[in-house]
Amino acid sequence: MATGAEQSGGGFPVDPLHQFVVQPLIPLNIGGLDASFTNASFWMVVTVVAVAAFTMLGMGKGSMVPGRMQSVVESFYTFIANMVRDNAGQDAMRFFPFIFSLFAFIFFANMIGMFPYAFTVTSHIVVTFVLAGTVFVGVTLTGFILHGAKFLKVFVPSGVPVALLPLVVAIEIISYFSRPISHSVRLFANMLAGHIMLKVFAGFVLTFMTMGVVGWAGMILPLFMIVCLTALEFLVAALQAYVFTILTCMYLHDALHPGH
Amino acid sequence: MIAEAMAQEPGSELIAETHVPDAEHAGGFPPFDATTFESQIVWLVLSFLALYFLMSRVALPRIATVLEERRDRIADDLDQAAQFKRQTDEAIEAYEKALAEARAKAHEIAQETRDRLHEETERQRQAIEARLAEKISEAEKQIAATKDAALSNVRSVAVDVADTIVTQLLGEADPAAAERAVDTELK
Known part of the structure; x- marks a missing residue:
């Protein structure tokens, strides 16, 4: 890489976007549908396998007095169960398997993305948008199925003066329909930006390395930055999974109790 | 990070060829x-x-079952503990009640015994006193009788003496007069 950059005459030694490139590993086309098994697909499967292994093997025999691994799995479970109960209410617990899968998928995908060479599934807008869109459609359908036309009350906040009502309702409708966009872009942009930043600082290190002894001293600062950013990225990875899930719970709360 | 840079190797050839990093995308x-x-959506x-x-x-x-x-087991154990505590409390209460009863009974018995002994002592004392009083009065009576007897002896002796003296002096006796004279003197 570095040699290539040198040949290109002072270009950036590391392409920070290369890590996001989707490359087909096994091209597949089923009935006109592009189902190629790509590196993205591979890491999605890895994520699912990791979650399954964690929740199934981690539970061990399911003993009355849990061991270390079982405690971790149980804490993971109770953490999400409490999140759903506190933010969406007890009646939202029937959606718990979905919300658990959502959190586990995003959390593990983000964490796996922190490994060198790994591909970050959630750094693609299409992935986060499909997840957020599923939540949006699911929540809207749930609202209409449970409450019928009364679900439209979600657009009419109580206690607003009649004169302001048209404006407020318009704003509510716009904000409702922009939910899937903000929901998906938040996760996507965080993951993307963090990984780009790591690569950019890595590039600085490589650039300094080619500058001899002076450069060796100069690369300490970006190297230190990478270490700090890596810690920050782990935080962001966990936090964004949490934010995505808790927003899902809040949207679900609106669908279950539209009267505010 | 060097390792990551190495990971970019496959792409690097392309970049080296084109000299434009983004050209491959x-x-x-x-x-x-x-x-x-x-393909991403499908997968x-x-x-x-x-x-x-x-x-x-x-x-x-599975996790939920565990x-x-x-939770059930802990609740059961807590229930059982509460039950045991209740039983313990009951036992303590019963024990304390029995203890109080025993104490009251003991007190009662002691009181009763004390009363009974007191009563008996009193009765014996009274009996002894009565017997003593009887003996005293009997003795007093005997003393009075002895005194009377002694006094009556004194009279007859006095009469005899007077009679004898009179006989010696006068040569003749008048017992009746002597008796009268003695009685007059004794009064």
């Missing part, structure tokens, strides 16, 4: 490369559905 910015959307849906079914059918019910069993 047709759409420029990989996440917005629409040609990859279809996301497949993997997420697989995950959902694994979680909802296998993993989560947690529930543990």
Whole structure:
């Protein structure tokens, strides 16, 4: 890489976007549908396998007095169960398997993305948008199925003066329909930006390395930055999974109790 | 990070050829490369559905069962502990009641005994006193009788003496006169 950059005459030694490139590993086309098994697909499967292994093997025999691994799995479970109960209410617990899968998928995908060479599934807008869109459609359908036309009350906040009502309702409708966009872009942009930043600082290190002894001293600062950013990225990875899930719970709360 | 840079090797040839880092991404910015959307959606849906079914059918019910069993067990144990505590409290109460009863009974018995002994002593004392009083009065009577007897002896002796003296002096006796004279003197 570095040699290539040198040949290109002072270009950036590391392409920070290369890590996001989707490359087909096994091209597949089923009935006109592009189902190629790509590196993205591979890491999605890895994520699912990791979650399954964690929740199934981690539970061990399911003993009355849990061991270390079982405690971790149980804490993971109770953490999400409490999140759903506190933010969406007890009646939202029937959606718990979905919300658990959502959190586990995003959390593990983000964490796996922190490994060198790994591909970050959630750094693609299409992935986060499909997840957020599923939540949006699911929540809207749930609202209409449970409450019928009364679900439209979600657009009419109580206690607003009649004169302001048209404006407020318009704003509510716009904000409702922009939910899937903000929901998906938040996760996507965080993951993307963090990984780009790591690569950019890595590039600085490589650039300094080619500058001899002076450069060796100069690369300490970006190297230190990478270490700090890596810690920050782990935080962001966990936090964004949490934010995505808790927003899902809040949207679900609106669908279950539209009267505010 | 050097390792990561090495990971870019396959792409580096392309970059070396074109001298433009982004040239290999047709759409420029990989996440917005629409040609990859279809396969990503397909595989996301497949993997997420697989995950959902694994979680909802296998993993989560199992964890829930374990947690529930543990909660039930803890609740049972707490119930049992509460029951044992109640039993202990009852036993303590019964013991204290028995103790108080015993104490009261002991007190009662002691009082009774004390009363009985007191009464008996009193009765014996009275009996002895009565007997003593009887003896005293008897003795007094005897003393009075002895005194009377002695006094009456004194009279007859006095009469005899007077009679004898009179006889000696006068040569003749008059017992009746002597008796009269003695009685007069004794008064």
